[in-house]
Amino acid sequence: MPLELYERNGWWWFKGRIDRLPTGKYYRQSSGVPSSAPERDAQAAVFQFEGREIKRDLVGDEKALTFADAVLLYPANPMEATDLQKILPHIEDRAVTTITPQEVRNLGATLYPTGSTDSWQRHVVTPIRAVINNAHDLGKCPPIRVKAYSKAERLKQDRVRGKQSRVEKVPGSWEWLLAFRTKANRYQAAMAHFMFVTGARISQAAAILPDDLDLQNARVWMPEAKGTEAQWVDIPMDLVVELANLRPRRPRQGPHGKTRMKEARVFGYASKNGVYKAWKTACKNAGISEIMPHAAGRHGFATEMLVRQKLDARTVAKAGRWSDMALMQKTYMHEEDTSDKVQAALRTGRVQATKAASAKARKAKAKSA
Template structure:
């Protein structure tokens, strides 16, 4: 029988059973496996992708069937990653996975985004493509791939070509900046800034918080997984918790239709929707605009380590960095004026006066025998 989904006794996901057929003949199976999805639509997508793959393989052979496009079909991509994969698939979709190398993936950057930085190439092209290929390796046994990072020389060369630095030095927030911001900000934006400054939460973690992510009794908030770090509860100060509990209810809206969506603590539905509001607040407060990342994580680590002399290892753990050397290298910003440092090295040492006593002069005349 053709592939079909069914409810498994011990799994929340729908399972698949049956055969893949082509012109009345069985060409792959029998199947007895999870679709990886709890919904009927998800299971049907799995069946469609597997059927297409097996029929293609049956007609053109194993190697030709295992193309990048085939790997994309069996990759469970979120909306953001799917948008990134579409132009990549147009470039190398028909390429067999056995022919794709790290060098090939890195060469897509200059072709697809000639004015972007190497960091953008890595984040938006190499990383999603590599994930697709390695996912196919786990599911289908196709070759895995490792890609070496762009070198510093490659980064500098690209920055020179586009006449723009890719790694701009960030200015961290401090207590005075936070106080000025909060003085004119609405309660939701003020509380969001204080939360990020106090916990080093990322903007996406902050805007994703819903009322159930706030535990008043234990004085903690739930931050979702981000950048390879697991989700978990994070302690906050009593003052911070009081601010969170005092916030009026606020629902997000669909930016296109205006339809009310889920309730979120700070009322934003994406990690970029705060920008315009923050620029207005900063202008009104008479302070320079800082991004949420600079005001939050950069401000958090600089405040603890540079200004308060907290042990970097303790600060890194509090900010959920697994390696203390990373925030010391990226998030700790020096605040001593360069000119004052130079004063420690006097170029013209003070010349001390000669302390030797003058030799006594001999008296003229006869001397005693």
């Protein structure tokens, strides 16, 4: 019997067999179309399902799996979902096994012609690779490996877009922070202070709830981020006092920020996205460099501890919750006044060498006399 549509629990379902398949398999499942939609929409979904099943029978599961099918198998987060929406129109009907690494790399320039190669990697290569390799983990297709863009490719694309990528961040400092706090609102002033002394990411700071504070013991329950588990983090006493006097507020949300969230946040922001505009205004009003939250906080923490206060790397990595000490030193530690230090060292070396040469000459002269 052909596949037959019927309604069940608010959805269009279908049951029966596909006449063109010799296996005679019986199907009974949802079409994925709600019953509020016209029956023709459900019928179209059933026709698509039949086509996929027939193709799978003819060429096998691997060759029949399209990229769109693989996306449905992948548990994408909101950011990945946004990226995949832009990618899908270009390769959704392609069998996953026919998608080549070079094609994936080339798609970056198609989607983001004025973007950097880092943007291509983040918004194109990474989500496509994640979708296909997830399907591989489920036994649906072979894996895919896509090599990173080279330095030459990065520089070439920078010339095309007329803008340098990978501009080194300027880290925050106590001097910058104190000036920023004079013009920031009290919530952003406290947030900047918190990030600088704990190395927190802005997403973590924005997510902190009143129940996450244990001010009696001078500590905060830091939310997880990028593979680092949630944990208690000690805070200095001046920040304890500031947080004790900071009334949590319910952030605004929805179109034009007309409604407030039910849940209050310590720093009063629903997410990191609501921070930037007022942050830039505070920098401008304070007459200081526009250092954004991640550089002011996490980069500032690492540089303050490692370069200015000269703590050992292992201690700083543990305090700042870096699992990879080499990454911390390579990415988050910024040497300061390097040119002045090098020139001073060269002058010192020259003076020392000159003195040593003079002493040697005096000894040689005394010996010959």
